[in-house]
Amino acid sequence: MDHRERMLKAARGEWTDQLPWAPRIDLWYNANSSSRNLPAALSQEATLDEVADLIGGAYHKIVPEFLNVRAPEDNIDRALGVYRLRGMAYRPELTGVEREVRKEGDVTGGHLPYSGRIRVL
Helix, strand or coil, rough: CCHHHHHHHHCCCCCCCCCCCCCCHHHHHHHHHHHHCCCCCCCCCCHHHHHHHHHCCCCCCCCCCCEECCHHHCCCCCCHCCCCCCCCCEEEEECCCEEEEECCCCCEEEECCCCCCCCCE
């Protein structure tokens, strides 16, 4: 029985051969891969799926990999809800928006000067 069959049986309330397991290791992976500190059993370019294979867990695919961007500056507008992820078929751009972005060490911060009204459509 594979991971998919276990998950589907469990969702139907049926018994499986072992407990279905799909670990949320994405936060650990993001921290360790960005600092190039993955375990020696993995290459430093290993993907999240390769880590799941190594530990015998199923793939966790519900939440997008928010740090998997084309370039570091693609994370700048994330706090505004604007995502530019590698797997997206489009790349949103903000036009007519002034913002100040500073990088100090490992920290990138931004300031969006705003005066006026917010209108939600």
